[in-house]
Amino acid sequence: xxxxxxxxxxxxxxxxxxxDDEGNYAPSATAAEYADELAEVGVAEFQQWYRDMVSTxxxxxxxxxxxxxxQLALWxxxxxxxxxxxxxxxxxxxxxxxxxxxxxxxVAHIRGVPRVQLAAQFRGLTHGGWDITDxxxxxxxxxxxxxxxxxxxxxxxxxGQLLDAKRAAADTTxxxxxxxxxxxxxxxxxxxxxxxxxxxxxxxxxxxxxxQTPEVFVVxxxxxxxxxxxxxxxxxxxYRRALGxxxxxxxxxxxxxxxxxxxxxxxxKLARTGAGPGYIEALTYRIGAHTTSDDPTRYRxxxxxxxxxxxxxxxxxxxxxxxxxxxxxxxxxxxxxxxREAKVARDAILQLPKPTADSMFAHVYSAAHPRIxxxxxxxxxxxxxxxxxxxxxx
Ligand SMILES: Cc1ncc(C[n+]2csc(CCOP(=O)(O)OP(=O)(O)O)c2C)c(N)n1
Ligand SMILES: [Mg+2]
Numbered sequence: 001x002x003x004x005x006x007x008x009x010x011x012x013x014x015x016x017x018x019x020d021d022e023g024n025y026a027p028s029a030t031a032a033e034y035a036d037e038l039a040e041v042g043v044a045e046f047q048q049w050y051r052d053m054v055s056t057x058x059x060x061x062x063x064x065x066x067x068x069x070x071q072l073a074l075w076x077x078x079x080x081x082x083x084x085x086x087x088x089x090x091x092x093x094x095x096x097x098x099x100x101x102x103x104x105x106x107v108a109h110i111r112g113v114p115r116v117q118l119a120a121q122f123r124g125l126t127h128g129g130w131d132i133t134d135x136x137x138x139x140x141x142x143x144x145x146x147x148x149x150x151x152x153x154x155x156x157x158x159x160g161q162l163l164d165a166k167r168a169a170a171d172t173t174x175x176x177x178x179x180x181x182x183x184x185x186x187x188x189x190x191x192x193x194x195x196x197x198x199x200x201x202x203x204x205x206x207x208x209x210x211x212q213t214p215e216v217f218v219v220x221x222x223x224x225x226x227x228x229x230x231x232x233x234x235x236x237x238x239y240r241r242a243l244g245x246x247x248x249x250x251x252x253x254x255x256x257x258x259x260x261x262x263x264x265x266x267x268x269k270l271a272r273t274g275a276g277p278g279y280i281e282a283l284t285y286r287i288g289a290h291t292t293s294d295d296p297t298r299y300r301x302x303x304x305x306x307x308x309x310x311x312x313x314x315x316x317x318x319x320x321x322x323x324x325x326x327x328x329x330x331x332x333x334x335x336x337x338x339x340r341e342a343k344v345a346r347d348a349i350l351q352l353p354k355p356t357a358d359s360m361f362a363h364v365y366s367a368a369h370p371r372i373x374x375x376x377x378x379x380x381x382x383x384x385x386x387x388x389x390x391x392x393x394x
Contacts, residue, residue: 015283097161147191188218239279
C-alpha cells in the first residue's frame with residue numbers, strides 16, 4: 001500500500017523501538033541508550049504484560065457488547081493501544097500516582113482497579129468510579145473526560161510530591177527555576193494527541209519545567225482526535241513541543257511494550273531522583289471507534305486501518321514470546337483465562353443497578369437550584385406521561 005500522509009506525518013525517521021513491526025527483536029539505533037532498563041526484566045515479565053493486554057482486550061470487547069445491549073451508556077475502546085499502556089503501567093512503582101484520560105483500561109487493570117468499577121462509570125452510576133484513597137486501587141486517579149484537565153491535576157499533584165519531599169528535608173521554599181529534589185515517587189499523566197492542543201496541557205508543561213516536577217507526560221498519539229487527524233493538530237512531531245518547554249522528550253513506537261517500558265522506567269527514575277519531568281510520545285493507533293457513539297468508517301481509510309492492524313501490539317509481543325521459546329499452551333491458557341474473566345466481569349456488571357433518569361440532576365450543583373428543579377419536574381412529568389402505556393418503561 002502507499003502510506004497515506006496521515007500515517008507517516010509527524011513521525012521521526014527512527015522512533016525508539018526494540019521490536020520491529022512483526023515482533024522480531026531488532027532495536028532501533030535510538031533504543032540503545034534504554035537497553036539497560038530491559039536487563040531487569042525477562043520472559044516472566046513479558047508474559048505478564050501479554051496477559052495484561054489480552055485480558056484487557058477481552059474485557060474491552062465485552063463492554064462494547066454490553067453497550068450495544070443497552071447495559072452501558074457508552075464505552076471507550078482501547079484496542080490497539082494496549083502495548084504502550086502495559087509497558088508504562090508495569091514500569092511504574094506502587095508509590096507512583098497515575099492520572100489517566102479515559103482510555104487507559106490496561107493501566108487501570110495493572111494498578112488494581114476492579115473491572116466492574118471501571119464499567120460502573122460508563123453505566124452512568126457514578127461520576128468517578130473507584131475510591132482513589134483505597135491503596136488497592138494503586139494510586140490510579142479518576143478517568144477524566146474533560147480533555148486535559150488531568151494534566152493540571154497531575155502537575156499539581158507532582159508539585160505536592162515535591163513540596164512533601166522538601167518539607168521532609170526541612171526546606172520550605174518552592175522556587176521556579178531551582179534544581180529538582182529527590183522525591184522517591186513520581187506522577188504519570190496520560191493524554192491524547194488531540195488533547196495536546198489544549199491550553200491546560202501546555203500550561204501544565206510550563207509549570208512542570210519551571211518547578212522540575214517529578215512527572216512523566218505520556219501522550220498516546222493514536223493519530224485521531226475523534227475525526228480530526230493529528231496532522232491538523234500540529235506541524236511538528238508532538239514530542240518536539242515538549243522539548244521547546246525544556247522537558248526531555250522522546251518519540252517511541254507505542255505498539256512496542258518493550259520500548260514503552262524501557263523509556264518510562266528511565267524517565268520515572270529520573271523524575272523520582274530530582275532530575276525533573278519527561279515526556280513520552282507513544283505512536284499508536286486506535287483500532288476501534290473513538291467511542292461506541294462513533295463510526296470511524298466515515299472519516300478513516302480502510303488501508304490505514306489495515307496498516308495498523310498488521311502492527312497489533314498483542315501480535316508483536318506474542319511473536320517475541322514465541323521467539324523466546326514460549327509455546328502454544330501459554331497462549332491458549334491466557335486467552336481462556338481472559339475470556340473467563342471477561343464473563344465474570346459481564347455477570348457482575350449485569351448485577352449493577354440501573355441509573356434512574358432523576359439521578360442526572362443530583363450533582364449538578366451542591367445545593368438546590370431553581371433551574372435544575374424545573375428540569376427535574378419536567379423530566380418527572382415526561383416519564384409519567386408513559387405510565388398509561390402498557391409495557392413501556394418496564
Ligand atoms: C475540553 C473538552 N473539549 C472537547 C471534548 C470532546 N472530546 C471528547 S474526546 C475528544 C477527542 C480527544 O482526542 P485525543 O486527545 O487524541 O484522545 P483520544 O480520544 O484519541 O484517545 C474530544 C474533542 C471534551 N471531552 N473536553
Ligand atoms: Mg487521539
